[in-house]
Amino acid sequence: EIVLTQSPGTLSLPPGERATLSCRASQSVGRNYLAWYQQKNGQAPRLLIHGATSRATGIPDRFSGSGSGTDFTLTITRLEPQDFGVYYCHQYAYSPLTFGGGTKVEIK
Amino acid sequence: QVLLQESGPRLVKPSETLSLTCTVSGDSFSSGYWSWFRQPPGKGPEWIGYVHFSGDTKYDASLEGRVTISLDTSKHQFSLNLRFVTAADTALYFCTRGGGWLVDVWGKGTTVIVSA
Numbered sequence: 001e002i003v004l005t006q007s008p009g010t011l012s013l014p015p016g017e018r019a020t021l022s023c024r025a026s027q028s029v030g031r032n033y034l035a036w037y038q039q040k041n042g043q044a045p046r047l048l049i050h051g052a053t054s055r056a057t058g059i060p061d062r063f064s065g066s067g068s069g070t071d072f073t074l075t076i077t078r079l080e081p082q083d084f085g086v087y088y089c090h091q092y093a094y095s096p097l098t099f100g101g102g103t104k105v106e107i108k
Numbered sequence: 109q110v111l112l113q114e115s116g117p118r119l120v121k122p123s124e125t126l127s128l129t130c131t132v133s134g135d136s137f138s139s140g141y142w143s144w145f146r147q148p149p150g151k152g153p154e155w156i157g158y159v160h161f162s163g164d165t166k167y168d169a170s171l172e173g174r175v176t177i178s179l180d181t182s183k184h185q186f187s188l189n190l191r192f193v194t195a196a197d198t199a200l201y202f203c204t205r206g207g208g209w210l211v212d213v214w215g216k217g218t219t220v221i222v223s224a
Contacts, residue, residue: 035210044202044214045153056212088152092209096168097155 004100023089130203
């Protein structure tokens with residue numbers, strides 16, 4: 001099973017700042033099948049990034065993904081108030097599909 | 109637009125079977141992977157398993173033996189049965205669709221509590 005470790009656990013930043021979220025995999029994620037989701041309380045996760053770097057439909061270009069192999073990053077430039085929530089990385093290359101523990105983003 | 113809606117009992121007694129149904133609109137079952145995920149309180153999502161449109165299934169090893177996911181194309185539904193539940197099965201349950209293993213559509217989720 002691929003274990004995904006996310007850091008930091010919580011990120012508290014003012015609007016307009018840049019947020020950098022990290023996800024490290026216990027082994028290489030094949031074909032960079034790594035996604036990022038945003039989740040707000042009680043709601044379904046919202047797909048932001050797939051294939052490590054491709055934005056999902058309708059996702060603003062403030063969100064970008066990078067990385068390969070075992071180290072991946074989600075960057076949110078110019079944070080906006082609606083960007084609060086918990087962000088999860090997710091690998092869909094190997095069974096069992098797994099998620100990281102999440103990074104909580106708070107807007108100051 | 110593809111929409112998924114979970115339904116089923118919100119409260120299940122320990123040792124009984126948790127049964128949920130996902131009703132699909134806006135898509136046929138002619139392709140894709142139809143999956144269930146769950147999210148225990150305060151934790152990240154967990155994959156339970158999927159049924160492929162061909163009928164093939166795959167489950168998380170930790171639930172193997174207790175879980176069945178099945179497809180009913182005539183009703184545009186797929187279902188989750190989880191037997192011998194305990195309090196550890198209390199969670200928010202989501203049904204999903206994916207073209208491959210990547211989920212592109214999620215249902216809104218339904219909370220299931222296991223308690224006597």
